[in-house]
Amino acid sequence: MNTVVLHIYNNLAMFLPETKFFRFKNFLLKFAGVKIGKNVRICSSAKILGNGTLSIGNDTWIGHQCLIISSSNISIGSNIDIAPRVYIGTGTHIIDLKSDNIAGEGLSKDIIIGSGSWIGVNTTILPGVAIGEKNIIAAGSVVAKSTESNNMYGGVPTKLIKNLF
Template sequence: MHNLKLYIVTMIVHLFPESRMFAVKRGLYRWAGVKIGSNVRICSSATFMGAGMLSIGDDTWIGHRVFITSSSRVVIGSCVDVAPCVYIGTGSHRINIQGDHIAGEGYNADVVIGDGAWLCACSVILPGVEIGNKAVVAAGAVVTQNCEQQTISGGIPARKIKSLT
């Protein structure tokens, strides 16, 4: 993604009606370097940041006030539903008890969301996580490790609650 272009697009898109003008938004985000499939619907209050790569598959919904920050790579599959207030981030810090700041050296790790997955409201997807195809991440969950396909995961930290097969 191109930081300056993405900043400009974000300022413009936030002026649009929340759940309208999806084709225009797709075009603007593509111009800013986001790889977007067909029929992707992005709410106007969603925010994308970072110089990393963001790819969104066909027929995916990005809900209200979603925040995605990528300093490496975020891949969101096709037919994914991302509910309001979801956070997806590729960067964090290692804990450094010896330093002046306990948030020590920074690191980046890719995030991959499988086809047909559902990230429920206010869930948090941390660096290095893979969400399997048709997996559900429960509302308010903090995902720190991979979620198997066709399962429901929830809690802090998120754990497998139920298999859907």
């Protein structure tokens, strides 16, 4: 993604109504190198940062004050609802117990969110996670490991709550 265009997008979007001008916002994000499907709706207070890649499928909603930081690859499928204040970030550190700084060398891991999923408010999705299709992630969850499709997960860290089908 083009970080300069993303910077312009993030600063311009904050002056736009939260749930209006979706086509204009998508146009700017496409210009920044984001792959965006049809009928994608991103609230103006959502921020997208980083120099990695981001693809968003058709009919996806990204809610108020979400933060997406990509230093590698993030794939958000189609027909997804992402509630307000969700954090999706690909960056982390290797734990280095021998160093003065326990947060050792930085690294990036891809994130995949399967189509048809619903991500609850205040959820954190950590690097290296693949969320299966048609999942519900409960509000306030921390997704630290990949999940299987057609299930509800919740908690810190997330645990299987129930099978949906």
